[in-house]
Amino acid sequence: MKLRVPSFSILNGKSWKFTHDTLFQIFLGVISIISVIVLAALLLRELIKGSWPALSTFGLEFLFSTAWNPVTGEFGALPFIYGTIVSSMLALLIGVPLSLGIAVYLTEIASSRVRAILSPVVELLAAIPSVIIGLWGIFVLAPFVREHLAPPLMNYLGFLPLFKGPAYGYSVLTAGLVLAIMIIPIISSVSREAILAVPSLQKEGALALGATRFETIISVVLPYAKGAIFGAVMLGLGRAIGETMAVTMVIGNNPQIFTSLLHPGYTMAAVIANEFTEATDDVYLAALIEIGLVLFAISMVVNIIARVITWKYLKLEEGLS
Amino acid sequence: MNMLSRKAMDRLFTFFCIASTALAIIPLGSMLYTIFVKGFSVISIDFLTKLPTPAREAGGGFGNAIQGSFIVVGIASIIGIPLGIGAGMYLAEFPNSRLSRIVSFTADVLTGVPSIITGIFAYLLIVLRFGGFSALAGGVALATMMIPFIVRTTEEAMKLVPAELREASLALGAPRWKTSLAVVLSTARFGIITGVLLTIARIAGETAPLLFTAFNNRFWFDGVMNPVATLPVMIYTYAISPFEDWHAQAWGSALVLVAMILVLNIGIKLAAGRRW
Amino acid sequence: MGNKIEVLDLNAGFGSTHVLKNISINIPKNRVTAIIGPSGCGKSTFVRCLNRIHELVPSAWVNGRVLLDGKNIYDSDVDPVDIRRRVGMVFQKPNPFPAMSIYDNIAYGPKIHGMKAKLDEIVEDSLRKAALWDEVKHRLKDSPLSLSGGQQQRLCIARALAVEPEVILFDEPCSALDPVATAKIEDLILELKENYTIVIVTHNMQQAARIADFTAFFLMGELIEYGETAQIFENPRDKRTEDYITGRFG
Numbered sequence: 001m002k003l004r005v006p007s008f009s010i011l012n013g014k015s016w017k018f019t020h021d022t023l024f025q026i027f028l029g030v031i032s033i034i035s036v037i038v039l040a041a042l043l044l045r046e047l048i049k050g051s052w053p054a055l056s057t058f059g060l061e062f063l064f065s066t067a068w069n070p071v072t073g074e075f076g077a078l079p080f081i082y083g084t085i086v087s088s089m090l091a092l093l094i095g096v097p098l099s100l101g102i103a104v105y106l107t108e109i110a111s112s113r114v115r116a117i118l119s120p121v122v123e124l125l126a127a128i129p130s131v132i133i134g135l136w137g138i139f140v141l142a143p144f145v146r147e148h149l150a151p152p153l154m155n156y157l158g159f160l161p162l163f164k165g166p167a168y169g170y171s172v173l174t175a176g177l178v179l180a181i182m183i184i185p186i187i188s189s190v191s192r193e194a195i196l197a198v199p200s201l202q203k204e205g206a207l208a209l210g211a212t213r214f215e216t217i218i219s220v221v222l223p224y225a226k227g228a229i230f231g232a233v234m235l236g237l238g239r240a241i242g243e244t245m246a247v248t249m250v251i252g253n254n255p256q257i258f259t260s261l262l263h264p265g266y267t268m269a270a271v272i273a274n275e276f277t278e279a280t281d282d283v284y285l286a287a288l289i290e291i292g293l294v295l296f297a298i299s300m301v302v303n304i305i306a307r308v309i310t311w312k313y314l315k316l317e318e319g320l321s
Numbered sequence: 322m323n324m325l326s327r328k329a330m331d332r333l334f335t336f337f338c339i340a341s342t343a344l345a346i347i348p349l350g351s352m353l354y355t356i357f358v359k360g361f362s363v364i365s366i367d368f369l370t371k372l373p374t375p376a377r378e379a380g381g382g383f384g385n386a387i388q389g390s391f392i393v394v395g396i397a398s399i400i401g402i403p404l405g406i407g408a409g410m411y412l413a414e415f416p417n418s419r420l421s422r423i424v425s426f427t428a429d430v431l432t433g434v435p436s437i438i439t440g441i442f443a444y445l446l447i448v449l450r451f452g453g454f455s456a457l458a459g460g461v462a463l464a465t466m467m468i469p470f471i472v473r474t475t476e477e478a479m480k481l482v483p484a485e486l487r488e489a490s491l492a493l494g495a496p497r498w499k500t501s502l503a504v505v506l507s508t509a510r511f512g513i514i515t516g517v518l519l520t521i522a523r524i525a526g527e528t529a530p531l532l533f534t535a536f537n538n539r540f541w542f543d544g545v546m547n548p549v550a551t552l553p554v555m556i557y558t559y560a561i562s563p564f565e566d567w568h569a570q571a572w573g574s575a576l577v578l579v580a581m582i583l584v585l586n587i588g589i590k591l592a593a594g595r596r597w
Numbered sequence: 598m599g600n601k602i603e604v605l606d607l608n609a610g611f612g613s614t615h616v617l618k619n620i621s622i623n624i625p626k627n628r629v630t631a632i633i634g635p636s637g638c639g640k641s642t643f644v645r646c647l648n649r650i651h652e653l654v655p656s657a658w659v660n661g662r663v664l665l666d667g668k669n670i671y672d673s674d675v676d677p678v679d680i681r682r683r684v685g686m687v688f689q690k691p692n693p694f695p696a697m698s699i700y701d702n703i704a705y706g707p708k709i710h711g712m713k714a715k716l717d718e719i720v721e722d723s724l725r726k727a728a729l730w731d732e733v734k735h736r737l738k739d740s741p742l743s744l745s746g747g748q749q750q751r752l753c754i755a756r757a758l759a760v761e762p763e764v765i766l767f768d769e770p771c772s773a774l775d776p777v778a779t780a781k782i783e784d785l786i787l788e789l790k791e792n793y794t795i796v797i798v799t800h801n802m803q804q805a806a807r808i809a810d811f812t813a814f815f816l817m818g819e820l821i822e823y824g825e826t827a828q829i830f831e832n833p834r835d836k837r838t839e840d841y842i843t844g845r846f847g
Contacts, residue, residue, distance in 0.1 A: 129526025
């Protein structure tokens with residue numbers, strides 16, 4: 001059932017009476033304009049204004065140039081865009097199957113007691129600040145990758161350019177792992193809700209035909225929830241793209257494009273975090289802000305897609321019931 | 322497919338799901354374990370109350386960073402909480418207006434702004450205009466992150482108030498604004514407080530927005546227009562430094578920060594589960 | 598005429614709730630057996646015990662014996678997945694799989710059971726048996742959500758038929774349908790009993806009288822009376838059955 005709260009619009013009212021109630025609406029309306037709309041507009045304006053010196057100097061070439069040399073005044077965003085895309089995709093590649101496994105385990109397999117203990121534990125992961133995950137990344141994960149994960153990858157998959165040595169602890173692979181850890185809570189919790197929303201009649205329909213649990217989940221439950229799960233994945237992607245500290249601390253911060261995942265890289269967020277306070281001249285600073293603008297634009301697109309998909313999915317569900 | 326291999330697939334799948342869950346919990350366990358083991362030996366009264374010392378010099382603490390974190394989060398709360406709650410109230414009270422739809426969509430989009438971007442924003446807005454890194458700029462950056470979350474949580478908490486309660490008040494002849502404040506807002510207050518506290522727990526650990534706004538300071542807080550040390554930035558600076566003793570201190574302050582955030586988080590959730 | 602299913606001392610419930618109490622009943626082969634009774638009397642739980650769907654609900658428990666062709670389906674060497682293929686089920690609300698086409702809904706069961714050959718034939722045959730073929734033959738690739746409620750329910754019947762079950766359980770299959778759609782389903786059930794053993798749960802006594810050969814009356818988890826439909830409706834032996842069918846309660 002949907003609750004409809006009667007709306008007292010000052011413009012629709014027949015008589016324009018300046019009562020306490022209209023005052024109340026105007027007051028709250030002004031606050032919401034200031035705190036959300038003015039904020040968003042200001043954010044966009046400052047970013048465009050701040051990056052203008054770079055925008056006007058380099059134009060579109062900025063996005064496709066691989067040069068990053070503050071000393072000679074050459075700036076191109078491609079290594080950072082590349083690093084952001086590769087590390088985020090790697091995070092999805094690792095994080096999405098694991099998140100779905102967790103979501104299925106916690107909804108369909110675990111007993112209610114195990115579920116009551118484990119669900120908050122997985123969500124706890126989301127509460128750990130990114131700088132702390134970065135700290136752990138530097139001193140625990142990066143050495144682990146260098147000594148235990150990269151050598152077998154090089155040995156068995158070294159013929160692929162992706163796993164060519166030598167292996168560094170601070171690498172795109174390490175960044176991808178850290179990001180996977182960070183997006184698992186959001187993707188698994190939204191997917192869990194999506195799976196819980198699948199009517200039990202759907203599951204029973206498959207089981208009653210003699211399907212196993214695996215067959216029921218793969219062919220009926222996940223397809224039914226796929227819209228919301230895709231929305232969850234986009235939310236995770238948005239988070240991975242914008243994640244700053246943990247990545248900055250483990251990716252190695254090297255503005256070059258390597259195909260090997262075992263080599264260091266750089267992301268848009270990381271270069272801003274690292275070099276912003278060092279940017280002494282105006283063009284350098286503007287170039288960093290422009291990278292911020294590009295990052296902002298990409299994450300907005302991803303987030304709006306996530307939102308629209310979730311909205312569509314909800315519509316679909318209303319149509320079914 | 323014969324029954325045997327179908328069963329084997331079923332088992333394999335169950336194993337995969339259990340393994341996924343374990344794989345997500347292992348890093349968390351490793352993090353908490355390392356933080357506790359490496360951080361615990363560093364923590365002392367001095368560590369919590371004294372100023373930092375230069376590298377390779379014994380003693381010293383993170384007292385100023387703890388103080389600074391409270392101040393920056395405090396500034397963010399002073400700006401962010403009233404604005405966020407006001408906008409959330411508007412969305413809950415006037416959900417069908419065109420402004421509501423725009424505000425609602427924009428707030429959703431703002432929740433996805435990367436944290437480093439709010440740092441750039443506060444840098445351009447405050448640091449550049451007022452001539453230097455400052456606690457205020459850090460507070461503005463965190464407030465920018467906070468507002469959309471508080472808007473959402475307020476709206477959701479107020480929409481949970483049953484319509485009958487609102488109608489009962491209106492039926493008694495109470496004007497709408499009084500109903501909103503006296504009935505709806507007060508009924509929803511526990512939900513709103515929970516949401517606000519969770520938001521605070523979330524931004525207290527943010528580092529990226531503070532790197533070039535609040536910046537850093539090796540001394541005690543010295544006014545809102547001056548740079549100030551905060552726990553997350555201190556942890557970052559110490560973690561990437563080449564000094565062993567700074568690494569140890571980074572673990573110590575990580576323990577302090579994680580303890581504060583987890584206590585806040587778990588406390589709120591337990592309280593919310595039991596009473597609210 | 599033999600018994601397809603023999604139920605002996607069946608008890609079932611959820612947690613501390615005891616839903617079915619000492620049910621013993623024989624279900625004859627190639628006949629329609631109706632289960633009637635007021636809501637909450639355990640009718641649905643009973644049929645859900647016959648294909649081991651009941652046990653999937655957390656906290657659900659079962660004991661007693663259910664013999665399918667003389668073999669207890671609750672024996673430890675019996676695979677519930679196999680039982681569910683042999684004992685099909687049609688649910689209260691139509692539940693086609695929305696992510697699959699009409700064709701794939703029917704083909705799904707045969708595919709998982711490895712009946713990959715002649716899928717087209719199985720689909721057409723099942724749809725014909727469910728009296729739906731003529732209505733959907735030109736739109737097999739469409740979403741099942743484009744069908745009306747009654748068509749969706751017949752699709753679900755066709756889906757159940759496609760895995761070649763021996764028994765079909767109907768759990769109030771018409772409760773979400775209008776009278777015209779209901780009449781079609783009832784005709785279908787009468788045709789199906791030639792080849793299948795049918796158990797139908799219904800709260801609609803006219804429906805039981807119209808289609809069932811045997812009727813069982815359940816009350817508060819107990820089997821009160823079981824016999825030929827005509828006898829139950831015209832000459833009930835138990836006072837409570839009489840009260841129920843004359844509308845004194847429920």
